Amino acid sequence: MKRSxxxxxxxxxxxxxxxxxxYEALHQGDIDKLMAVWSDDDDIACAxxxxxxxxxxxxARSVFxxxxxxxxxxxxxxxxxxxxxxxxVAIHHVLQSVAVKTANGPDTACMLVTNVYVKTPRGWxxxxxxxxxxxxxxxxxxxxxxxxLLH
Amino acid sequence: MKRSxxxxxxxxxxxxxxxxxxYEALHQGDIDKLMAVWSDDDDIACAxxxxxxxxxxxxARSVFxxxxxxxxxxxxxxxxxxxxxxxxVAIHHVLQSVAVKTANGPDTACMLVTNVYVKTPRGWxxxxxxxxxxxxxxxxxxxxxxxxLLH
Numbered sequence: 679m680k681r682s683x684x685x686x687x688x689x690x691x692x693x694x695x696x697x698x699x700x701y702e703a704l705h706q707g708d709i710d711k712l713m714a715v716w717s718d719d720d721d722i723a724c725a726x727x728x729x730x731x732x733x734x735x736x737x738a739r740s741v742f743x744x745x746x747x748x749x750x751x752x753x754x755x756x757x758x759x760x761x762x763x764x765x766x767v768a769i770h771h772v773l774q775s776v777a778v779k780t781a782n783g784p785d786t787a788c789m790l791v792t793n794v795y796v797k798t799p800r801g802w803x804x805x806x807x808x809x810x811x812x813x814x815x816x817x818x819x820x821x822x823x824x825x826x827l828l829h
Numbered sequence: 830m831k832r833s834x835x836x837x838x839x840x841x842x843x844x845x846x847x848x849x850x851x852y853e854a855l856h857q858g859d860i861d862k863l864m865a866v867w868s869d870d871d872d873i874a875c876a877x878x879x880x881x882x883x884x885x886x887x888x889a890r891s892v893f894x895x896x897x898x899x900x901x902x903x904x905x906x907x908x909x910x911x912x913x914x915x916x917x918v919a920i921h922h923v924l925q926s927v928a929v930k931t932a933n934g935p936d937t938a939c940m941l942v943t944n945v946y947v948k949t950p951r952g953w954x955x956x957x958x959x960x961x962x963x964x965x966x967x968x969x970x971x972x973x974x975x976x977x978l979l980h
Contacts, residue, residue, distance in 0.1 A: 727961065730941075759872070759874075763917065763945075764917045764947075766918075771882060771884075790881075794945065806920060806943060809961075810941075811961070813881055
């Protein structure tokens with residue numbers, strides 16, 4: 679269903695709330711909800727495994743629209759390690775699982791995600807999303823590396 | 830040769846100078862020079878293709894020591910797109926080539942690197958280095974995507 683106007687992220691949302699909306703939008707395959715988490719800055723950047731890095735809203739939207747062509751994405755943040763950089767930038771190091779289809783049936787892949795959030799007049803928004811393939815070992819014993827558990 | 834005291838990065842170095850030192854240290858396989866570019870913060874983070882993400886100086890040092898066991902790394906920044914986040918954080922989106930050995934002989938791989946720099950009392954330092962595999966297509970026509978040329 680095409681909405682008459684784009685969804686907004688909550689006014690004065692925290693980085694945690696924006697990240698929660700990002701993953702909710704991925705699950706639902708909801709492009710408007712997903713695009714609402716980004717900063718308005720033309721320099722927003724998005725990189726996924728196997729793809730080029732893109733900048734700006736139009737290019738980022740295209741990437742996620744292609745991703746959602748088959749429906750939502752079963753990505754799940756398993757751990758998040760947060761670093762505050764001054765009062766206006768927050769870096770989230772996310773260890774993420776994602777359901778994938780392989781020749782041997784459904785499987786779970788591990789991804790390393792760096793999300794950078796910036797404080798804007800409307801609240802925190804996503805500036806950078808860099809996702810890359812991690813090692814499956816990390817899904818088995820993530821707590822051993824001392825990262826903070828999300829759940 | 831083991832140095833009696835670690836190399837320092839230049840006092841009040843800019844993000845550009847720190848990035849130049851990072852790539853110089855990679856080329857030279859110089860672990861002290863490379864570690865000097867990082868922030869003192871325990872939350873520094875480093876992720877490379879095929880490896881786990883590590884945090885902190887000791888873990889980052891181990892990763893690069895293993896990398897340098899065979900000598901320097903012929904990595905070359907081809908393009909850098911820079912984003913200032915307030916006055917104390919700078920994000921560099923680097924398109925990087927790296928010489929690799931394959932079954933068919935030497936080749937050049939493309940990598941997408943996100944470097945996050947923070948302003949410290951001693952000058953700018955590296956906080957996050959996230960490198961992942963890019964597509965070889967990017968090495969052929971990088972200028973088409975409108976990123977700023979480094980050289």
